[in-house]
Amino acid sequence: MAPAIYAEAMQFSVLVETRLRTGVADPQGATIERSLPALGFDGVSGVRVGKAFRFTVEAADEAAARAEVDDMCRRFLTNPVIEDATISVAAGAPA
Amino acid sequence: MAAVVGVVVFPGSNCELDVVEAVGALGGEGRLLWHGDTSLGGVDAVVLPGGFAHGDYLRPGAIARFSPIMAAVGEHAAAGGPLVGICNGFQVLTEAGLLPGALQKNAGLKFLCRPERLRVEAGDTALSTGVDVGTELTIPINHFEGNYTCEPETLAELRGDDRIVFRYVDNPNGSVDDIAGICSAGRNVVGLMPHPERASHALLGSTDGLPLLRSLLVTAGALTG
Numbered sequence: 001m002a003p004a005i006y007a008e009a010m011q012f013s014v015l016v017e018t019r020l021r022t023g024v025a026d027p028q029g030a031t032i033e034r035s036l037p038a039l040g041f042d043g044v045s046g047v048r049v050g051k052a053f054r055f056t057v058e059a060a061d062e063a064a065a066r067a068e069v070d071d072m073c074r075r076f077l078t079n080p081v082i083e084d085a086t087i088s089v090a091a092g093a094p095a
Numbered sequence: 096m097a098a099v100v101g102v103v104v105f106p107g108s109n110c111e112l113d114v115v116e117a118v119g120a121l122g123g124e125g126r127l128l129w130h131g132d133t134s135l136g137g138v139d140a141v142v143l144p145g146g147f148a149h150g151d152y153l154r155p156g157a158i159a160r161f162s163p164i165m166a167a168v169g170e171h172a173a174a175g176g177p178l179v180g181i182c183n184g185f186q187v188l189t190e191a192g193l194l195p196g197a198l199q200k201n202a203g204l205k206f207l208c209r210p211e212r213l214r215v216e217a218g219d220t221a222l223s224t225g226v227d228v229g230t231e232l233t234i235p236i237n238h239f240e241g242n243y244t245c246e247p248e249t250l251a252e253l254r255g256d257d258r259i260v261f262r263y264v265d266n267p268n269g270s271v272d273d274i275a276g277i278c279s280a281g282r283n284v285v286g287l288m289p290h291p292e293r294a295s296h297a298l299l300g301s302t303d304g305l306p307l308l309r310s311l312l313v314t315a316g317a318l319t320g
Binding site for chain 2: 020024025027028031076077079081082
């Protein structure tokens with residue numbers, strides 16, 4: 001059998017957080033912010049509500065993993081008209 | 096030959112039969128199309144109905160835009176075919192990039208289900224041909240995410256090219272510039288949050304949706320000649 005060297009795919013755990021872009025009204029965040037003083041939490045401002053996605057991807061290296069997640073965010077996980085995303089990528093499967 | 100209006104059924108669609116019924120009452124033929132099919136079967140016009148396609152998971156319309164039939168819907172629109180998105184259908188059209196902007200949660204964070212007054216602002220689109228600009232119509236809305244928003248440049252373009260088709264008389268949901276419905280540059284793709292098919296018979300309390308659906312049949316018929 002001919003020897004063949006295959007690149008070993010690595011696993012990366014990914015956290016994607018999406019939120020409404022600055023300047024886009026966030027009625028959920030505003031409502032939560034207005035409710036907090038009723039519970040005694042004063043001085044809270046800038047409440048923004050978003051979503052978090054956690055998953056694992058296989059890729060050759062961290063740059064490739066990040067590129068794939070970037071593309072995923074742009075085309076599916078966010079609506080770029082109203083949402084932004086921050087992406088965290090770490091080597092290894094989640095604990 | 097009666098114009099045929101295909102109404103796409105996604106898992107979670109609603110009012111698709113109301114559209115078929117209203118189109119039939121106007122002398123056209125309404126035909127249900129399954130989202131999992133890849134062909135439109137030669138229909139003259141397409142309606143993406145209301146509802147909660149794919150449970151509205153992720154975002155309304157975000158998953159429906161990948162339904163197998165959407166490629167054919169996009170080709171139909173690119174060829175100038177009449178395409179209307181009602182409520183959830185409008186959300187699908189924005190997610191699919193067939194109309195600009197996005198629909199976010201209502202400013203008041205309430206699900207709104209009531210008749211609403213609209214003003215027709217453009218009379219030469221797939222859904223407003225033959226309807227006088229300035230006409231006021233009372234048509235039900237039924238949505239949580241109907242608050243239209245877009246980039247300032249997009250809004251300027253919509254205004255400049257006369258692509259705002261319907262405005263609310265009393266803005267119920269915070270939509271920018273009171274927008275209830277817009278059209279594509281080619282004017283053949285129209286999206287609106289109100290449900291014209293729910294105002295298509297006196298028994299429903301209003302027939303104000305009929306002139307809009309009649310327009311769809313007229314533009315569909317003109318295309319097939």
